Amino acid sequence: MPVQIDSPFTPDSSFRPYLIVVTGLGMLIPTFFFALMGFGILNGEDGGILAVIAGIFVVFAVAGGLWAYLYCRTVSYLLTPTEMTWGRGVLWKQTGIVPYNRITNVDIIQGPVMRLFGISNLRIQTAGYSANQLAEIKLQGIRDPEPLRAVIMDFVRSGHSIAAVTGAETITGSSSVSSGSRTQGTDAVVLQELRDITMVLKRIEEKMQ
Incomplete structure (x- = not known):
């Protein structure tokens, strides 16, 4: 199907008959259930039970087909x-x-x-x-x-990718560069602090001797 950005589109026209067929097939299950109930009520009369099955199926099939028709118009x-x-x-x-x-x-x-x-x-x-x-x-x-x-x-x-488990956004491009720069800056500060602490300890050691 042709893809157009910023233009709404709907399912293919074949989706409506497909949905009607699938809905009709799905109606076989409730039809079978109600047929068993009718079989018990009519005490196994063949003609009566066949009429009940046919009637129930027609009702469900028509209702399902109508729903499928209306549903397709809303998608x-x-x-x-x-x-x-x-x-x-x-x-x-x-x-x-x-x-x-x-x-x-x-x-x-x-x-x-x-x-x-x-x-x-x-x-x-x-x-x-x-x-x-x-x-x-x-x-x-x-x-x-x-x-x-x-x-x-x-x-x-x-676009930006999303981690499948955590949902966290993966930072790319300039953001990654900025993050790397911040990391290097933090390392430099920590290293300088360690040097200062070392100098202080040396001075204390010299005074104690």
Whole structure:
């Protein structure tokens, strides 16, 4: 997909039918649960239980499809020169901002159903997030993820890096030079103080003799 800085973008158009299919498949679990309840109520009448299963599945599938349609309309992303933002949510709107200097890795995720629709997800890992935790940002429904990942990683590499464990910023460039100068200055002061102490001790030793 074309990447434009400071221009909001949304998932690929294939993300909507993909999400509807996935949501419909997910409805099989609650349908099976309610079907068991209906089977017990109807005492195993085959015709009745089939009608109950079909009715429950239709209700859940329609509700899930409607939610997927509305959800896709709320998803948006934005890349700026310093950070990336996202927003989504049907009933509860969620938004987030992550600076590039907090990003540690960008993974491309593509499941079997996604492969059928030709889309992928970009999983953004940030400093302080372990591999067992959820990604802070997930860019969903991306048609051509490689250029987008390349742009994000270019911004990440151009900024200051963040220590993955402590979250401390690694100082580079002129800051490193200044730090080195301060260290050398401190060493010189300590060395001079040691020389003064040595002179005082020698004078005390001479007086005692």
